[in-house]
């Protein structure tokens with residue numbers, strides 16, 4: 001038995017971009033052009049100069065690990081809700097119909113107002129579920145969410161600039177975003193499980209943009225245009241962002257949503273902090289808004305909310321009951 005293999009990292013395929021000039025306004029267009037080039041390639045990008053304080057990342061990680069290492073009976077108390085909030089235990093997610101279920105566990109939460117309230121207008125959001133046994137988790141998780149969401153906003157402005165659009169193009173409807181975040185925990189994966197078992201099986205991300213903060217363990221693999229898998233190891237101080245299916249659709253595939261997977265062959269626990277950026281549910285995703293009414297996009301217009309509901313129903317067994 002063996003692990004699913006991947007080739008060594010190649011920084012021509014997954015470039016590193018410093019987004020400081022976009023964040024501080026000194027040269028947003030240069031960053032936009034670099035993001036554009038990277039998104040037209042594999043659509044995976046290492047981001048430096050993201051501005052999330054190390055302390056925010058560290059406290060989020062510590063809280064997340066304490067949560068996952070807790071007694072399963074306690075975690076059961078905040079089992080995933082019909083609104084996709086809370087704890088999703090091992091085996092609850094499957095990225096392809098014929099694949100083995102993922103080994104990961106996750107905890108999912110979303111935007112909430114200062115008073116803890118959440119818009120209740122869509123099947124993919126509802127009250128966040130916080131564990132009583134970890135009273136600090138809410139503040140640590142929300143701090144991470146706020147910072148990572150801000151990074152996503154900067155990047156969406158950069159992508160718009162890179163496409164020659166108004167910088168607010170992708171953010172016009174994002175007052176009540178469907179964005180959500182997850183702590184994702186990968187137990188060590190024994191070699192005997194074989195090459196068809198993954199922490200997360202091969203998939204493309206459903207939404208607009210994913211902002212990923214890996215730990216130092218490694219295990220993320222990205223598929224290149226030839227179908228080969230390449231490693232995307234952690235680079236100190238950087239995040240990885242990747243184009244999701246909705247951004248590929250919005251740009252009529254000028255930007256690429258690339259398959260990726262996780263194999264945790266390290267013998268250690270692995271933890272990721274994942275922010276999925278999506279605008280308001282009713283946002284129309286229509287490439288003709290970019291290329292003009294006469295353009296015939298590969299995929300018809302949809303709304304962000306309807307599309308995500310459809311994808312979630314296929315991926316998560318708890319939604320099929």
Ligand SMILES: O=C(O)CCC(=O)C(=O)O
Pocket residue numbers: 184200205210212214220260261262271272274
């Ligand atoms: O943990 C990782 O490195 C990747 C996670 C991932 O692909 C996802 O949550 O969509």
Ligand SMILES: [Fe+2]
Pocket residue numbers: 203204205210260
């Ligand atoms: Fe993913």
